[in-house]
Amino acid sequence: MYYTIGEVANATGIAISTLRYYDREGMFPDMERSSGGIRVFSDKELGTLKVVECLKHAGMSIKDIKEFLGWCQEGDATLPQRRRMFHDRLAEVERQMDELRNTMNLLRYKCWYYDTAVAAGTEDAVRDLPDEDVPEDLRDYRI
Structure with a gap:
């Protein structure tokens, strides 16, 4: 199957200029x-595009992605x-996910902290709580 650049852009959400x-x-x-010089995308280019976007989301530079694609051409x-x-x-992605998980858990702790303080009408109600009164899954994120 063949696609125009506009069809690929619409299907993938990738800007025509980026393509x-x-x-x-x-x-x-x-x-x-x-025959008029217009790009004609095939399923092969769509497959390449999926890998390129995956690698970009995984933090690879365009230079490194190009190197990978060159390796593919070499066989x-x-x-x-x-x-x-x-x-x-x-x-690297697993490391980033661990960092994000820690960030998310600290945010969850702070949400609980401020939800509890607002419900009590004062931060004093939360600040000096003993550990056993803090939800168990949030205790490690207490500052």
Whole structure:
């Protein structure tokens, strides 16, 4: 199946200018063009686009993504590099998720803290509570 750049933009939510940028950067090396020079996206480019967006969300730079796509073009000789890159990226995302989980739990604690203080009409009602009066899952986030 083939798609116009507008159809791809609508389906993915990626701006047309970004799709053009990716093409200029060589991320779709086999993309065809119509007789009028208009980009024609295939399912192959859509697959590439999914990987590119995933890697961007995982914190990779465009430069590093281009390097990965180059490795893909080189074939099986680069399988170890590609494997290592994905394992490294997964470890980094897991680290980021741990940080976000800690941030979320501190926010949950503060929400409980201020909900309790507002309900009591004073922060004094919460500030000096013994640990056993703080919800067990929030105790580690008490400041």
